[in-house]
Amino acid sequence: MTTHFPRARVAFRANDHFAQSVAARSGAGLTLLPHYIGRSDAALRLCDLGPLPPNREVFLLTRRCDKRDPLIRLVSDEVVAMLEEARIHFS
Structure with a gap:
């Protein structure tokens, strides 16, 4: 994430993908989630960061x-x- 957003400020940290998705849905910012989580929530939008690993x-x-x-x-x-x-x- 720092490669694509070097000046971004960390607003929230969590070791849990669900908690990260809730924070992103609530407007806390960007999160890096597996597609199966991001696709299941219509309130989340995909940010194209280039080719996938x-x-x-x-x-x-x-x-x-x-x-x-x-x-x-x-x-x-x-x-x-x-x-x-x-x-x-x-x-």
């Missing part, structure tokens, strides 16, 4: 000893399915 891969890790556990497998498969279904929101 390349997408990153997401890994789901399980311990070798837990790989065959039916409950862990069930949750892992569900997480993978949810991310695949929501893939469009992350690009």
Whole structure:
């Protein structure tokens, strides 16, 4: 953000994207949010900052000893399915 807005003053800090989106919606200024959050709120506007960085891969890790556990497998498969279904929101 400082590259694009070097003279901007920090008015609010938060480690939470939701809190940042609420602050931006309330008029506190600009925030850098994932698209899936910004697109879901009609009160927020997209600021074109040029090309987006390349997408990153997401890994789901399980311990070798837990790989065959039916409950862990069930949750892992569900997480993978949810991310695949929501893939469009992350690009």
